[in-house]
Structures are given as structure tokens and as C-alpha cells.
Amino acid sequence: MRISLKPRRWLSCLAIALAALAVGCGQALVPAATDARWAALGGRLFADTRLGGDGRTGCISCHRPEHAFSDGRPLSLGVRGQTGTRNAPTLLDVGELPHLFWDGRETRLEQVVLQPMTNPVEMGLGSIDDLLRRLRADPKYAAAFADVGGVSTDAVATALAAHLRTLRSGDSAYDRYRSGNRDALSPDEQAGLALFTGKAACSDCHVLQEPRPRFTDDRFHHLGINDNAIAGKVATLIPRLDGKRNLGHLVLTEVDIAGLGHFVASRKPADLAAFRTPSLRNVALTAPYMHDGSVATLEEAVEQEVYYRGINKGRPLSMTVEERRQLLTFLKALSAAQ
Ligand code: HEC
Ligand code: HEC
Known part of the structure; x- marks a missing residue:
């Protein structure tokens, strides 16, 4: 059998081979290993x-x-x-x-x-x-x-x-429930889930995406209070951000800079004091809470979130003691470290 390629084919083969080589070299900044x-x-x-x-x-x-x-x-x-x-x-x-x-x-x-x-x-x-x-x-x-x-x-x-x-969270009781085992969550935990996605609207930001919920929208939000306190200092802080010091060093050593939140990355005023929505997987194992560790227990974190989210919406979120407890119980069903 005779294999014949037209000149243009040859050229495109050559181009593909070169491209493959270039991709390979790009990755081979460090040599291949498994x-x-x-x-x-x-x-x-x-x-x-x-x-x-x-x-x-x-x-x-x-x-x-x-x-x-x-x-x-x-x-x-x-x-x-x-x-x-x-x-x-x-x-x-x-x-x-x-x-x-x-x-x-x-x-x-x-x-x-x-x-x-x-x-x-x-x-x-x-x-x-x-x-x-x-x-x-x-x-x-x-x-x-x-x-x-x-x-x-x-x-x-x-x-x-x-x-x-390689560090991946394992399947929690909630994951087992989602995949069809209706007994994996207790009635209280199920009620907590219904509040989380319903009346309390936690899932607006702690999103339950398919196929495996990550409990975050990967976006940045304000706590709801104290934003003005930081706004007053911004003019003096911005030149520091443009200085020679490494941004990570500044953020972790200076509390005012750390308080600027996502603004340090985006430089948009709307992102002042805005922080990333954290995943809630394994949240019962990761106390204390929030970007500055200011909330000691999960119970207090739920109280604070219910309160602030009410402020964000412009009207208090009214939840009974029983409902708050169910919400907390549900969050505890999200643990499975690895
Ligand atoms: C508007 C978006 C938004 C909504 C709605 C929301 N959260 Fe959050 N949540 C956040 C952000 C942002 C943080 C991090 C805040 C920070 O560190 O300053 C957070 C932090 C938390 C934390 C602490 C997690 C950790 O690892 O420190 C818990 C627990 C939590 N939220 C639970 C809830 C519950 C329960 C609800 C519903 C009542 C809720 N959230 C509603 C955005 C939201
Ligand atoms: C002294 C405590 C400390 C040590 C040591 C430390 N970290 Fe961290 N790590 C933190 C803190 C605090 C943050 C959050 C910093 C921030 O958000 O500005 C963080 C954040 C991270 C993040 C980002 C996680 C996320 O959700 O965005 C990664 C990845 C990370 N560290 C990896 C490492 C690795 C790898 C090492 C070792 C080379 C290390 N850390 C050593 C305290 C530490």
C-alpha cells in the first residue's frame, strides 16, 4: 500500500507535531512524573x-x-x-x-x-x-x-x-441522603435542609450545585456592617497596596489591609470588605469561623449569619429557636473529612 500525502497535508501534519511539541515543552518546565x-x-x-x-x-x-x-x-x-x-x-x-x-x-x-x-x-x-x-x-x-x-x-x-x-472531602450523611438514602438524614436534619434552601435562603450563596454541592457561589459578599469604618481609611491604604511589599505579607501582617477584603484583588470599591463565601463542608470541624476567626462556635456562626442576612435583605429573618437548632443540626451533617 502506498501512502501519499498532499504537500498541504504534510504541512499541517508538521504544524500539529510542532504544536504538540510546544505544548509538551510548556508543561515540561518541570519534567514529567506521575x-x-x-x-x-x-x-x-x-x-x-x-x-x-x-x-x-x-x-x-x-x-x-x-x-x-x-x-x-x-x-x-x-x-x-x-x-x-x-x-x-x-x-x-x-x-x-x-x-x-x-x-x-x-x-x-x-x-x-x-x-x-x-x-x-x-x-x-x-x-x-x-x-x-x-x-x-x-x-x-x-x-x-x-x-x-x-x-x-x-x-x-x-x-x-x-x-x-488530592485532599478531597468524603461523602457526608447529606451526600448519602442526596444519592437516595432517605434515612441518612434525621427528620430534624431534613427540616434544617429545607430551611437552608427555603426560608433562611442560605443556599443563595452557599450554593448546592450539581453534581456535588460545594456550598459556595465562589463570590464575595459583605458582612453587612462596619463597611463604612474601613471606607474612611481606604485613601491612605491604597498607596500601601502599590508599594514594594508582597501583597500576601501585607495582608497577613496588617489588620487594616486584611480588612479591605476582595478590594485588594479587584480594586473595585464595591469589593471593599467583601469576603469569599466559604464552603460549609466539614464546617463542624473547622471552628472558629469567618475570615478573622471572630466567631467561636458553629451555633454563634449560624446566629450571626441569620442576623446579617436579615440586614442584607432589609428585613429581619424571623426564625424560631427550634428552626435555628434544625439549621445547626443540618450543618453538622455535612462532615466527612476525607
Ligand atoms: C449573601 C451571601 C450569604 C448568605 C445568604 C449566607 N452566607 Fe454564610 N457566609 C457568607 C460569607 C461571605 C461568609 C464569610 C464571611 C466572612 O468571613 O467575613 C459566610 C460564612 C458562613 C459561615 C462560617 C464558615 C466558616 O468556615 O468560617 C457559616 C457557618 C455560614 N456562613 C452559614 C450560613 C447560614 C446558616 C446561612 C443562612 C442563614 C448563610 N450562611 C447565608 C455568605 C453568605
Ligand atoms: C501559620 C499558619 C499557616 C501555615 C504555616 C501555612 N498556612 Fe496555609 N493558610 C493559613 C491562613 C491563615 C490562610 C488564609 C490566608 C488568607 O486568606 O489571607 C491560609 C491559606 C492557604 C491556602 C488557600 C486556601 C483557600 O481556601 O483559599 C492554601 C492553598 C494554603 N494555605 C496552603 C498552605 C501550604 C501549602 C503551606 C505550607 C507551605 C501552608 N499553607 C502553611 C495559615 C497557614
Whole structure:
């Protein structure tokens, strides 16, 4: 059989081959290795508390598996006992989030995972080069990284991001109920679900999307009060945002900047003091609550949300004690850490 290709075909074949090569090279900033291998290496880095500037702080210090990868504190505790301005969010399902951090100032996991290393109130390293030097000097890490092309900034970021993408929430009682097991939720929990999507309208923002609800609209909203307090300071704060200091460092070390919310990313006045709707999966495991950890218990968080959402709508949301309890019971049925 004779295979003949017209010249134009040849050209287009060549173009496709070149394009495929280009795509391949783009991805090969770090050499190919299986996702599982990257994730395993990332898991080691994530759990290694020696990597912090004080030799005892790592990602896992603030993202603890038993708290659904949050830390149980209002504000996280970093190197040498320093606190930042924000409450540590869960990392379960973080691979699905379009906006990262409470203010959505980043969008790609690979951009986010190195930031805690040098943040002065998180792991407090002098520079990423410090980290790379230490990893190269450690025979076990050097061997593990040799498998993925050697120690480099990209390799560390790829490994940590790959690990985070493996952190997924498991099926909760609510998921079992959704997939047809009507006994998976008690009558009170079912009543709570009906309130959540009905009268209390929580699902306006904590959205129950198909096929697997994430309980967030991936958008930013105001708490409803105190917005004016921050507005008065904006003029003096904006030049700070344009200064040389790293945005993440500013946000986590200066409470006024942290209070600007999504404005730091969008620069739109409407986003002043607006924060990301958090997922409510595993919410019973992630106390305290809100971006600043200002609400200690889930019960108080529900009270506050019922109150503020009434303010947003311009009329109080009247809910009986019994209904609030049912709402709370429903939220507790959303737990299944991994
Ligand atoms: C000192 C505590 C602390 C340490 C150490 C720490 N984190 Fe965090 N992490 C936080 C806090 C607090 C936030 C929220 C910051 C914000 O919203 O501005 C956060 C946010 C994140 C987010 C964004 C999650 C989301 O829902 O948007 C990711 C991803 C993350 N951390 C990964 C890591 C990794 C990887 C490490 C280790 C390299 C690490 N963290 C170390 C406290 C910490
Ligand atoms: C207008 C959108 C919106 C509505 C409606 C809404 N929420 Fe929220 N919810 C948010 C935002 C935004 C936050 C984070 C606020 C912050 O950190 O300042 C939040 C935070 C929470 C938290 C704390 C979660 C955490 O991890 O810190 C709980 C619990 C909660 N909401 C429950 C509810 C309940 C119950 C309802 C219904 C009564 C409700 N929400 C209605 C947007 C909304």
C-alpha cells in the first residue's frame, strides 16, 4: 500500500507535531512524573515541620488533618508564636476553588503554595533559596527530588500543589441522603435542609450545585456592617497596596489591609470588605469561623449569619429557636473529612 500525502497535508501534519511539541515543552518546565509521585513528594513537604524558619513550623501546623486541614485557632500561629490576621481555611477540595484566600487575591495553587514559606508570620524563611539549599543538603529529599528532575522552585510548587489536589472531602450523611438514602438524614436534619434552601435562603450563596454541592457561589459578599469604618481609611491604604511589599505579607501582617477584603484583588470599591463565601463542608470541624476567626462556635456562626442576612435583605429573618437548632443540626451533617 502506498501512502501519499498532499504537500498541504504534510504541512499541517508538521504544524500539529510542532504544536504538540510546544505544548509538551510548556508543561515540561518541570519534567514529567506521575501525579502520584508529585503528590507523595508534596505530602512529605507539607508534613515537614522542620522546614519553617524556627525548625518547627510547617504547612501541617496550621492545616491539621483532624480539623479538616484548618487549625482550630481564631488566627493562625506561625514561626516563633506570631499570629497573622486571618483564620486558616480548610484545604479539603481546595483544588476546585477558582479564587484562593478569603479575599481571592490568588487563583492558582502553584502560586499560593510557596507564599507561606517566606511569609514572616507563617513559616518565616528568609527566601525560597534558603529552602532549596536545605532540601539539596538533605540526602533523603535530594534523592526524592532526583526522581522528578531535581530540587527547584517549580518542583517544590508542583509537588505541594499536586498534594493539595488530592485532599478531597468524603461523602457526608447529606451526600448519602442526596444519592437516595432517605434515612441518612434525621427528620430534624431534613427540616434544617429545607430551611437552608427555603426560608433562611442560605443556599443563595452557599450554593448546592450539581453534581456535588460545594456550598459556595465562589463570590464575595459583605458582612453587612462596619463597611463604612474601613471606607474612611481606604485613601491612605491604597498607596500601601502599590508599594514594594508582597501583597500576601501585607495582608497577613496588617489588620487594616486584611480588612479591605476582595478590594485588594479587584480594586473595585464595591469589593471593599467583601469576603469569599466559604464552603460549609466539614464546617463542624473547622471552628472558629469567618475570615478573622471572630466567631467561636458553629451555633454563634449560624446566629450571626441569620442576623446579617436579615440586614442584607432589609428585613429581619424571623426564625424560631427550634428552626435555628434544625439549621445547626443540618450543618453538622455535612462532615466527612476525607
Ligand atoms: C501559620 C499558619 C499557616 C501555615 C504555616 C501555612 N498556612 Fe496555609 N493558610 C493559613 C491562613 C491563615 C490562610 C488564609 C490566608 C488568607 O486568606 O489571607 C491560609 C491559606 C492557604 C491556602 C488557600 C486556601 C483557600 O481556601 O483559599 C492554601 C492553598 C494554603 N494555605 C496552603 C498552605 C501550604 C501549602 C503551606 C505550607 C507551605 C501552608 N499553607 C502553611 C495559615 C497557614
Ligand atoms: C449573601 C451571601 C450569604 C448568605 C445568604 C449566607 N452566607 Fe454564610 N457566609 C457568607 C460569607 C461571605 C461568609 C464569610 C464571611 C466572612 O468571613 O467575613 C459566610 C460564612 C458562613 C459561615 C462560617 C464558615 C466558616 O468556615 O468560617 C457559616 C457557618 C455560614 N456562613 C452559614 C450560613 C447560614 C446558616 C446561612 C443562612 C442563614 C448563610 N450562611 C447565608 C455568605 C453568605
